């Protein structure tokens with residue numbers, strides 16, 4: 001079975017094997033604290049930051065909630081930059097912790113328009129922080145964090161970036177872009193098992209977290225509970241050792257390869273070329289992501305039919321989308337270990353077969369056009 005969804009992604013055998021390694025009690029074994037620390041330093045290389053990195057026990061959503069819980073005090077104004085489902089969803093976390101969410105809503109078919117954001121901020125910039133999604137996974141759009149975050153910071157606004165489906169596939173330079181909290185998860189481009197969030201925290205963000213007037217109304221989401229963990233040799237809860245072994249190994253693979261951003265760019269370009277050459281259309285008008293591709297479901301077939309036939313006749317699992325995109329998009333994940341020529345070729349071959357049977361494609365074959373461009 002080929003799982004070509006935009007996360008969770010295929011896990012390399014080396015990463016799966018390491019999960020089975022024997023381990024000691026991570027609360028007591030001093031060596032574990034160094035192992036955890038070394039893993040965070042490797043992640044910081046991928047993030048391009050000198051900021052502290054934490055690994056939390058919980059799926060990616062924990063990172064979004066922990067950032068909001070730890071930064072917000074009652075009545076704080078937070079700017080939620082919204083050009084998709086995850087961007088919009090930040091509003092819920094902000095309100096849950098007593099913040100006032102102000103949405104900057106843009107066109108959902110395009111990457112965030114930096115000029116429009118500039119105009120908006122010239123009129124109103126009194127926000128404690130802003131939330132932004134690097135790659136909007138439900139629609140396959142990547143926002144230019146390299147321009148948006150420095151602009152926000154210039155207005156004195158801290159930045160929280162959900163880079164769950166981007167880092168490890170798209171370029172990220174946390175320090176250069178001025179990202180205060182960059183949060184990511186194990187099961188997307190890192191191709192590690194589901195269950196971990198990791199995030200970088202700037203000195204400015206730590207200052208806010210450690211100097212609150214009111215306590216964080218959560219224990220699990222309170223980042224301050226981790227402060228000074230290395231010196232104290234203390235975590236707020238027992239760490240999932242085997243998941244961290246796996247994440248460490250998956251990070252080693254990225255660091256060893258070095259050129260993973262280029263690999264994602266090359267494969268994504270070839271997928272888009274194949275899609276357009278065969279007469280299909282892309283959902284996004286700009287900002288097409290390099291970690292997944294969203295294709296409009298063509299006339300004459302329903303998403304469910306495509307999904308089931310690819311699964312049953314070809315053993316390939318692709319994803320549809322949800323919310324306002326339900327039944328409208330075919331999403332092909334080419335992130336992490338799925339971003340390999342052979343896997344993408346087989347996926348496009350299956351899609352070609354399913355659609356060609358119904359005379360939906362022109363004479364160009366999806367997989368062959370992909371191969372031509374690679």
Ligand SMILES: *Cc1c(COP(=O)(O)O)cnc(C)c1O
Pocket residue numbers: 007059060061086133135136137162163164165185188
């Ligand atoms: C996958 C993902 C998350 C984590 O959410 P789940 O729906 O639980 O997988 C958060 N943000 C983005 C942008 C994601 O792609």
